[in-house]
Amino acid sequence: MTELLTSAQMRAVEQAAMDSGTVTGLELMERAGQGVIDAAFSHWPELAQAAHRALVLCGPGNNGGDGFVIARLLKEAGWEVDPFLYGDADKLPPDAKANHQRWAAMGGVMELTAENLQAAVRPDLIVDAVFGTGLTRPLPSVVQQAFSSLGRNKWKGRTSIRRIAVDCPSGLNLDTGMVPHDLEKTGGVISTNLTQLTVTFHTPKPGHYLGAGPLVCGAVVIADIGLGPSDPERSMLGQPPDDRRARLVEPVFAGSNLPPRIWPGSFVSKSRRNGHKFNHGHVMVFAGGVGRGGAGRLAARAALRAGAGVVTLVCPPSALIENACHLDAIMLRALPKDARLDSVADDRVTAFCIGPGLGVNDRTRDLVAQVLARRGGTRAWRDPVVVLDADALGSFAGDPVALFDQCHPRTILTPHEGEFARLFPDLALSQRGDLSKIDAARQAAARAGCTVLLKGPDTVIATPRGGASLHAAAYDRNAPWLATAGAGDVLAGLIAGLAAPDTSADLITMAEIAAYLHVECAASFGPGLIAEDLPEELPKVFRAIGL
Ligand SMILES: NC(=O)C1=CN([C@@H]2O[C@H](COP(=O)(O)OP(=O)(O)OC[C@H]3O[C@@H](n4cnc5c(N)ncnc54)[C@H](OP(=O)(O)O)[C@@H]3O)[C@@H](O)[C@H]2O)[C@@H](O)CC1
Numbered sequence: 001m002t003e004l005l006t007s008a009q010m011r012a013v014e015q016a017a018m019d020s021g022t023v024t025g026l027e028l029m030e031r032a033g034q035g036v037i038d039a040a041f042s043h044w045p046e047l048a049q050a051a052h053r054a055l056v057l058c059g060p061g062n063n064g065g066d067g068f069v070i071a072r073l074l075k076e077a078g079w080e081v082d083p084f085l086y087g088d089a090d091k092l093p094p095d096a097k098a099n100h101q102r103w104a105a106m107g108g109v110m111e112l113t114a115e116n117l118q119a120a121v122r123p124d125l126i127v128d129a130v131f132g133t134g135l136t137r138p139l140p141s142v143v144q145q146a147f148s149s150l151g152r153n154k155w156k157g158r159t160s161i162r163r164i165a166v167d168c169p170s171g172l173n174l175d176t177g178m179v180p181h182d183l184e185k186t187g188g189v190i191s192t193n194l195t196q197l198t199v200t201f202h203t204p205k206p207g208h209y210l211g212a213g214p215l216v217c218g219a220v221v222i223a224d225i226g227l228g229p230s231d232p233e234r235s236m237l238g239q240p241p242d243d244r245r246a247r248l249v250e251p252v253f254a255g256s257n258l259p260p261r262i263w264p265g266s267f268v269s270k271s272r273r274n275g276h277k278f279n280h281g282h283v284m285v286f287a288g289g290v291g292r293g294g295a296g297r298l299a300a301r302a303a304l305r306a307g308a309g310v311v312t313l314v315c316p317p318s319a320l321i322e323n324a325c326h327l328d329a330i331m332l333r334a335l336p337k338d339a340r341l342d343s344v345a346d347d348r349v350t351a352f353c354i355g356p357g358l359g360v361n362d363r364t365r366d367l368v369a370q371v372l373a374r375r376g377g378t379r380a381w382r383d384p385v386v387v388l389d390a391d392a393l394g395s396f397a398g399d400p401v402a403l404f405d406q407c408h409p410r411t412i413l414t415p416h417e418g419e420f421a422r423l424f425p426d427l428a429l430s431q432r433g434d435l436s437k438i439d440a441a442r443q444a445a446a447r448a449g450c451t452v453l454l455k456g457p458d459t460v461i462a463t464p465r466g467g468a469s470l471h472a473a474a475y476d477r478n479a480p481w482l483a484t485a486g487a488g489d490v491l492a493g494l495i496a497g498l499a500a501p502d503t504s505a506d507l508i509t510m511a512e513i514a515a516y517l518h519v520e521c522a523a524s525f526g527p528g529l530i531a532e533d534l535p536e537e538l539p540k541v542f543r544a545i546g547l
């Protein structure tokens with residue numbers, strides 16, 4: 001998996017490399033500029049065939065410094081280059097200033113304004129090097145207007161002009177994936193939206209995958225600028241993540257002495273080809289009353305397909321026939337209104353999935369309490385895994401602390417943003433400001449004392465200790481048809497089904513795999529997907545990953 005470094009972490013990595021004396025800031029900037037050009041030529045080979053013309057938009061920091069390196073290298077390759085600068089050249093930081101001066105010996109620099117861009121000769125390539133990781137506030141209006149003007153320019157064949165962003169399209173916050181609202185008003189987003197390729201350095205940043213990031217970055221390419229490997233891959237394989245650094249959920253292609261795809265396949269218990277059904281765990285899913293059992297059935301089906309040996313659906317007696325009409329391989333147990341959970345659950349239940357379709361009410365609260373009170377003896381790792389979703393979360397909206405007091409480390413909450421806002425009002429999207437979704441989920445997990453999976457196209461999974469991973473249904477894994485009723489119930493079931501066997505992996509790993517498989521199923525099925533299709537697509541996905 002790949003580390004996602006925040007702006008501050010990236011600066012620290014850069015500083016440590018410079019302090020060690022192995023590299024200078026100027027060398028890093030040179031490699032960054034070269035990396036952008038290499039990525040551009042590899043993405044658009046026709047640009048490498050002959051000299052063209054580039055507009056290079058530079059800002060007041062080191063992102064702008066990268067821009068001046070790019071201007072010089074393209075000029076040396078015979079291109080016509082028109083650089084524009086926002087800010088005062090005398091106030092550029094040292095490395096950027098040095099590169100500005102090197103450029104100044106080759107050509108002039110225009111001030112970055114809408115008027116000057118309108119007067120520019122049509123380029124073949126526009127390089128956005130105005131702001132990168134150093135953006136601290138909304139874009140200045142002059143820059144917004146300059147970006148907007150690019151979209152209005154009367155250049156012939158305007159749509160065929162390639163647009164590349166250095167580190168990020170300027171205005172995108174690389175820690176949060178947010179773009180300022182006023183950017184949208186002025187049309188800034190529309191012009192940044194035209195970015196086709198973003199070249200970032202060393203590792204991707206959270207903002208490339210969170211929020212608006214995937215909408216504005218085009219494709220993202222990582223340029224190696226010689227800062228050395230990020231955390232050893234070994235420590236990322238199914239291990240709890242680094243407490244400070246977030247990681248991107250993606251399959252791990254192992255080296256030649258290991259099976260070709262050791263993640264996620266190796267964590268699907270049935271890929272080990274041994275044991276009887278109870279070796280693969282027993283998942284208990286709760287379903288709502290008559291006419292409201294669909295969500296629970298979807299979760300149950302997903303748990304069974306994910307590899308649980310046995311899945312039991314528990315429902316009110318009145319809903320038994322309805323569920324029996326739908327289910328065969330899934331066992332059914334009726335639980336009367338006042339009956340205790342012990343009457344249907346024995347010690348062999350290794351995972352519970354509770355919430356989908358259950359109703360927001362006292363009975364749900366009571367069932368959640370009973371589920372969370374079940375423990376596996378003196379060893380905490382024997383506690384059954386508990387997936388709390390939908391109405392199990394909604395039932396505690398008025399009193400979230402009552403829920404958090406009961407959660408144990410083998411619990412995972414799987415809210416969407418709306419459910420999250422009701423449990424953690426101060427961390428809600430509307431209140432988040434500069435707090436990233438990753439940090440919001442981290443704080444929520446610490447408060448709840450359990451793992452939290454905050455759903456979305458950018459799904460964040462966080463542990464109470466601060467470990468966090470981000471699963472993005474973005475770029476080549478974009479699956480918009482996953483926004484369909486019941487998809488969340490399937491995800492809850494997948495987590496329970498994967499976690500039910502004792503696979504000795506952390507709950508966060510199981511949640512990562514579930515999020516990954518969920519999107520793989522959607523991508524594999526394609527447009528037209530409805531939630532029922534997701535579990536049915538799993539066998540195909542398993543085959544594709546080599547199980
Ligand atoms: N880290 C690495 O390893 C490497 C990093 N590299 C490159 O460096 C980039 C980071 O450089 P950076 O830190 O100088 O930040 P950058 O984005 O250029 O902007 C900072 C300037 O903008 C200003 N400013 C900010 N917001 C503003 C606003 N809204 N409106 C107006 N001004 C605003 C801010 O002013 P201040 O906030 O201090 O007042 C400051 O002057 C990184 O993205 C990558 O491209 C590579 O060279 C290779 C190695």
Ligand SMILES: [K+]
Binds near residue numbers: 129132170
């Ligand atoms: K930029």
